[in-house]
Amino acid sequence: MESGYVTTPFGRRPMSLGMLASQQLAESIEPGIRRSKWKLFRAICEARPALGVTDRALTVLDALLTFYPNDEISEENGLIVFPSNAQLSLRARGMTPATLRRHLAVLVEAGLILRKDSPNGKRYARRDREGEIGEAFGFSVAPLLARAVEIENLAAEVVADRELIRATRERLTVCRRDISKLIAAAIEEAVPGDWEQMSLMFRDLIRRIPRVAGAEELALLLDEMGLLRDEAVNLLERHIKLKKLDANESQTERHKQNSNPNSTSEFEPGFETKQGAKPATDNDPLAGPQDEQRLKHPASAGAMSGRKSGAPEPAAGHTLKSFPLGLVLHACPQILDYGPGGTIGNWRDLMSAAVVVRSMLGVSPSAYEEACAGMGPENAATVIACILERGGHINSPGGYLRDLTRRTERGEFAIGPMLMALVRANGGVRRDVG
Numbered sequence: 001m002e003s004g005y006v007t008t009p010f011g012r013r014p015m016s017l018g019m020l021a022s023q024q025l026a027e028s029i030e031p032g033i034r035r036s037k038w039k040l041f042r043a044i045c046e047a048r049p050a051l052g053v054t055d056r057a058l059t060v061l062d063a064l065l066t067f068y069p070n071d072e073i074s075e076e077n078g079l080i081v082f083p084s085n086a087q088l089s090l091r092a093r094g095m096t097p098a099t100l101r102r103h104l105a106v107l108v109e110a111g112l113i114l115r116k117d118s119p120n121g122k123r124y125a126r127r128d129r130e131g132e133i134g135e136a137f138g139f140s141v142a143p144l145l146a147r148a149v150e151i152e153n154l155a156a157e158v159v160a161d162r163e164l165i166r167a168t169r170e171r172l173t174v175c176r177r178d179i180s181k182l183i184a185a186a187i188e189e190a191v192p193g194d195w196e197q198m199s200l201m202f203r204d205l206i207r208r209i210p211r212v213a214g215a216e217e218l219a220l221l222l223d224e225m226g227l228l229r230d231e232a233v234n235l236l237e238r239h240i241k242l243k244k245l246d247a248n249e250s251q252t253e254r255h256k257q258n259s260n261p262n263s264t265s266e267f268e269p270g271f272e273t274k275q276g277a278k279p280a281t282d283n284d285p286l287a288g289p290q291d292e293q294r295l296k297h298p299a300s301a302g303a304m305s306g307r308k309s310g311a312p313e314p315a316a317g318h319t320l321k322s323f324p325l326g327l328v329l330h331a332c333p334q335i336l337d338y339g340p341g342g343t344i345g346n347w348r349d350l351m352s353a354a355v356v357v358r359s360m361l362g363v364s365p366s367a368y369e370e371a372c373a374g375m376g377p378e379n380a381a382t383v384i385a386c387i388l389e390r391g392g393h394i395n396s397p398g399g400y401l402r403d404l405t406r407r408t409e410r411g412e413f414a415i416g417p418m419l420m421a422l423v424r425a426n427g428g429v430r431r432d433v434g
Helices: 016-027 038-046 055-065 085-091 097-109 142-146 147-188 195-207 215-257 325-331 331-336 347-361 365-373 377-389 396-407 415-425
Strands: 114-116 124-127 133-140
Touching: 038 055, 038 142, 038 147, 055 085, 055 097, 085 097, 097 124, 142 147, 147 195, 147 215, 195 215, 215 325, 215 415, 325 331, 325 347, 325 377, 325 415, 331 347, 331 377, 347 365, 347 377, 365 396, 377 396, 377 415
Parallel strands: none
Antiparallel strands: 114 133, 124 133
16 A cells, blocks of 8 residues: 555544544555456445445446556555546546535445545645656545455355345246146136135235345245145145046946946045045144134145055055155244254154154154054154144144044145144244254
8 A cells, every 4th residue: 555654534524433444454455466446346336235335436436446547456556546526527427526525425434445635635646757656645445455355255145145036036936826827727627625715825925025025035935835835736636646546446346346246345435535524623723823714624635645544555656745844844943952963954853853752742652653654754743843833732742643643534634734824933933954
C-alpha cells in the first residue's frame, strides 16, 4: 500500500473505528497477490447482499475501476485512483454530485474502498522526473485486494444457494404436476380413497409456497408435498394390485369349476379394502391438532405392505414403498438419540433404534413382530418412532401398535397422514442424519 500510516478524511467528515479497521486490513495484503479487476467486480456483484452495498453503489465502484490503468489490481501497479468529480460523474451514468458522494460513502462504509485525502481535499498525483507516480491522493482499492478471497467465497456461496433454490423450485414444480395429475386420474378412474381431502391438502400446500423463499423453507415444503405424492402413488398402486389379484382369483375359480363341476370352494380376495369401514382415527394420539381432520379418511395402507394371514402373496417384485428416511427423521427427531452412537444414517440404524425404543416403551416382542410382518420392518420401525415422538399422549403403546397392525390388515391405516402431522408439529426441528 502507498501509505503506511493512518489517514483521516478531509473537512467535516468524521473518522470512525470502521475506517481505521479497513485501513489496517488494507495494509495486510499478501505479497504477490493480484486479481482481475472485472472478475473481482463480478464477484462483488454476486455477493452484494452479504457485503451490504446497493446496486447504485456498485455503479460508482464500476466507474472508479475504469480509472484503474491496468486489468489486474496489484500493489506493483498502484492502488490509488484519483478521478475528478466531473469525470467520475460522467462514467457513473451522469450521477449527480450529491448522489455520487452518498454512494461513495456507502462503499467506504462497506470496506470496499478507502479515502486517501490530500491536504486540500483534491484528488491528484505527484509524478517524478521519469513520469512515475510518486504519491497519489484519491480512493484506494487496496481493500478489494485484501478481501479478494473473502469476496470470492461469499460470491460462491450466493451462487450455490441460488442454484439450490432453482433446483428445489424445479423439483417442487414437478411434484405439483405429479400430484395434480395423479389425483385427476384417480377421480376419473373412480379409485377408492378420500381424494377430495387430498385435494384440499394439496391446495393448502400450494398456498403456502411463497414468491420469495430460502432454500430451507422450500425444502420443507418439498418434503411435505413429496409425502402427499407418495401417498397418492401408494393408493393407486394398491388399487392396481387389488385388480390384478381379483383377476387372478377369478381365473383360478373358473379353472377349478371347469375341472370339477361339483366343487363349491371359492377363494376370498387376498386384499380387500372395506369401502364402508370407518378408520379408527378419531382421537388418534398421533394426529396433530391441525391434521386431525386430514387423518379421518379410509386411505390405503400407504407405505405399509399389510397382508391378511393366509392371503395370497402379492405379485413378485411389486411391494409398496416406505417413506424416505430423511422425512421420517424430520418427523420423529427423538429416535435419533437411540441410534448407534446417537445417530441414524440408514434404515438398519433406524430398525436397531426401534428395537431399543420398543423395549423402553413396554411393547412386547410379539406385538412388534406382528407389526413387522403386517407393515414391513421399515414401516414398523417408522411407527415405533412416531409413537416415541408422541409417547406422552399414548396410554398403552403395545396395544396401540397392535391396533394399527390390525387396521393395516383391513386396509384402514395409512402412515402418510401420521408422518405429515408430526412434520407439521416439528416443522422447526432439523437434525443432521448420519
